[in-house]
Amino acid sequence: MADPTRESSSVSRGSPVVLSPGEGSAAVGLPSSGPRQRRRGVGWPARLEIAVLSGPAIIIFLTFVIFPVAMAAYYGFYAWKGYGVPTNFIGLKNYVTIFHDGLFLDALNHNATIVVLSLVMQGPAAIGLALLLNKKIRGKSVVRVLIFVPYVVSEVIVGTGWSLMLQTTGAVNDLLKNIGLGGFAHDWLSDPKIAIWSLMVIISWKYIGFAVLLFLAGLQGIPAELSEAAAIDGASYWQTQRRITLPLLGPTVRIWAFLSIIGSLQLFDLVYIIWGQYVSSTAGTSTMATYMVTNGRNSGNFGYGNAVAVVLFMISLVIALLYQRFVLRRDTEGALTGGTE
Amino acid sequence: MPATTLDAPAQVPGSHRERAKRDWSNPTIYFIALLLVATMLAPVVYIIIGGFRTNSQITNSPAGLPSPWEIGNYLNVLKGGVFWQEVLNSTISAVATTVGVVVLGLMASYVLARYRFRGRAAMYTLFAAGLMFPMTVAITPLYIMIKSLGLMNSLPGIILPQIAFGLPTTVIILVPFLRAIPNEIEEAAAIDGCSRLAFFFRMVVPLSVPGVITVGILAFIGSWNNYLLPLFILNDQGTFTLPLGVQAFASQYSVDTAKVLAFTSLSMIPALVFFSLFERRIVGGLTGAVKG
Numbered sequence: 209m210a211d212p213t214r215e216s217s218s219v220s221r222g223s224p225v226v227l228s229p230g231e232g233s234a235a236v237g238l239p240s241s242g243p244r245q246r247r248r249g250v251g252w253p254a255r256l257e258i259a260v261l262s263g264p265a266i267i268i269f270l271t272f273v274i275f276p277v278a279m280a281a282y283y284g285f286y287a288w289k290g291y292g293v294p295t296n297f298i299g300l301k302n303y304v305t306i307f308h309d310g311l312f313l314d315a316l317n318h319n320a321t322i323v324v325l326s327l328v329m330q331g332p333a334a335i336g337l338a339l340l341l342n343k344k345i346r347g348k349s350v351v352r353v354l355i356f357v358p359y360v361v362s363e364v365i366v367g368t369g370w371s372l373m374l375q376t377t378g379a380v381n382d383l384l385k386n387i388g389l390g391g392f393a394h395d396w397l398s399d400p401k402i403a404i405w406s407l408m409v410i411i412s413w414k415y416i417g418f419a420v421l422l423f424l425a426g427l428q429g430i431p432a433e434l435s436e437a438a439a440i441d442g443a444s445y446w447q448t449q450r451r452i453t454l455p456l457l458g459p460t461v462r463i464w465a466f467l468s469i470i471g472s473l474q475l476f477d478l479v480y481i482i483w484g485q486y487v488s489s490t491a492g493t494s495t496m497a498t499y500m501v502t503n504g505r506n507s508g509n510f511g512y513g514n515a516v517a518v519v520l521f522m523i524s525l526v527i528a529l530l531y532q533r534f535v536l537r538r539d540t541e542g543a544l545t546g547g548t549e
Numbered sequence: 550m551p552a553t554t555l556d557a558p559a560q561v562p563g564s565h566r567e568r569a570k571r572d573w574s575n576p577t578i579y580f581i582a583l584l585l586v587a588t589m590l591a592p593v594v595y596i597i598i599g600g601f602r603t604n605s606q607i608t609n610s611p612a613g614l615p616s617p618w619e620i621g622n623y624l625n626v627l628k629g630g631v632f633w634q635e636v637l638n639s640t641i642s643a644v645a646t647t648v649g650v651v652v653l654g655l656m657a658s659y660v661l662a663r664y665r666f667r668g669r670a671a672m673y674t675l676f677a678a679g680l681m682f683p684m685t686v687a688i689t690p691l692y693i694m695i696k697s698l699g700l701m702n703s704l705p706g707i708i709l710p711q712i713a714f715g716l717p718t719t720v721i722i723l724v725p726f727l728r729a730i731p732n733e734i735e736e737a738a739a740i741d742g743c744s745r746l747a748f749f750f751r752m753v754v755p756l757s758v759p760g761v762i763t764v765g766i767l768a769f770i771g772s773w774n775n776y777l778l779p780l781f782i783l784n785d786q787g788t789f790t791l792p793l794g795v796q797a798f799a800s801q802y803s804v805d806t807a808k809v810l811a812f813t814s815l816s817m818i819p820a821l822v823f824f825s826l827f828e829r830r831i832v833g834g835l836t837g838a839v840k841g
């Protein structure tokens with residue numbers, strides 16, 4: 209199928225870096241039709257392919273993600289108990305209530321704490337572990353499987369297990385007592401000063417495997433030639449990691465941080481399962497999402513709950529857009545313009 | 550023609566081997582790795598071992614080992630039909646979700662990665678924006694929609710939304726993967742008369758296997774562990790997936806800690822088995838595949 213756009217685009221994106229000067233001429237001589245001018249035009253066959261390939265994904269995505277979210281925005285303007293069509297339009301009253309509710313502001317505050325602590329606690333540790341597991345050590349594959357175990361285990365199981373362990377009469381305190389550190393025994397789950405740290409430990413434990421998995425994949429994408437060349441030039445292992453590996457891992461780290469921030473803002477399952485809907489606010493671990501379910505569905509105030517959902521979404525959106533604008537920009541820019549590598 | 554660049558590293562295998570030898574004998578690394586593994590496994594081991602104890606053992610010495618080992622809790626769970634029904638439901642839901650996410654996600658990512666057309670940036674942004682739509686935001690309207698579609702208490706009622714919510718991550722991960730396929734391969738295929746669609750099926754699909762496995766596993770685990778959506782959609786005990794089952798079991802037998810632990814540890818086995826089967830292929834990396 210003669211499709212000029214294909215050839216032109218691929219040639220313009222081709223990386224001549226790979227070619228040695230002598231061999232390059234053969235490839236360059238291939239399609240000489242001015243590549244850059246033709247970029248915009250897309251032939252009908254290509255359009256059909258685009259529609260057929262991306263259509264199903266777009267349809268299912270719009271139906272089950274975008275449409276319900278739009279409906280949430282709509283319901284948020286109503287006082288609605290969830291029966292029939294909402295009729296009691298109250299404008300922005302739900303939103304005014306949300307921002308005057310101390311419990312919501314607490315939850316917002318907890319979310320912010322969780323975002324920051326997740327990045328600080330998981331990021332450096334995960335990079336270190338990925339570097340470690342990227343080395344040639346014995347039993348590496350076994351270690352790699354085992355550290356992903358917490359990520360694979362469901363939130364319900366993690367929540368059930370940890371809440372049993374962290375009870376005042378649970379295994380953790382018993383263990384501390386047995387090894388003579390009884391003074392360190394605490395009420396891990398109810399003490400407002402400690403509960404958020406317990407939550408952070410559980411979150412880090414559960415999700416660090418995912419970070420390591422992403423970073424390992426990123427490390428695999430870095431050509432070994434680079435560190436080998438550096439080794440020949442006399443660079444030490446740490447110099448190589450700092451000057452070559454870490455900068456090249458940058459895009460992966462930035463994507464991970466993005467996913468982590470969004471995940472922290474939307475945290476629900478673990479808090480809801482471990483602390484339940486009422487204890488979480490007194491223990492200082494409530495999140496916007498648990499606030500939403502508690503004060504929305506569980507109280508029968510579907511309109512109010514949806515307004516909270518909209519606030520949660522808007523906060524996530526603003527942060528995500530800012531992040532994309534200022535942090536991910538160079539990565540996606542390269543991605544969207546098919547930048548050379 | 551890229552042979553020259555690929556040959557280069559072959560000249561310096563010495564340094565490689567030296568470094569490998571040094572790491573091999575470094576005890577600090579093994580100590581850290583051991584510590585790490587112990588930390589990651591301790592809570593899981595607690596759950597599994599707890600299932601082998603009796604309630605009085607657990608009350609008297611919460612952090613102790615079973616003495617004697619009681620297998621009754623596990624047998625009790627395995628003999629009941631509830632557990633197996635829930636395993637089946639979880640499996641159907643997870644497999645269908647994974648297939649849907651991978652097939653739809655791969656096709657859309659291919660378009661985003663290798664076609665140039667107006668609206669491509671908008672399409673990418675649409676999917677990327679999906680990362681910001683947690684299921685919690687959409688859950689109430691989603692519940693109403695599923696209800697009006699007549700999919701309440703049915704597995705398709707959770708499978709379809711799971712596919713939709715799995716697409717953003719899939720697209721974000723697969724697009725760079727597909728873009729990384731060297732244009733030389735596509736050019737060569739084009740010269741051999743390969744159409745773009747044929748290129749998709751013959752080259753892109755096999756070459757993207759590492760990326761597909763990664764997103765497939767994420768989708769599978771996401772579905773297997775999903776809690777909120779089944780909580781809203783599945784009210785009938787016969788359609789419960791494992792997370793709902795664990796919760797229902799935990800509240801039904803809240804005083805019988807040992808039995809809860811046994812049920813909990815059995816319910817995590819399938820996901821663990823699945824994961825350990827495929828983990829090997831996740832970190833293969835596309836570069837290796839293309840180079841080889």
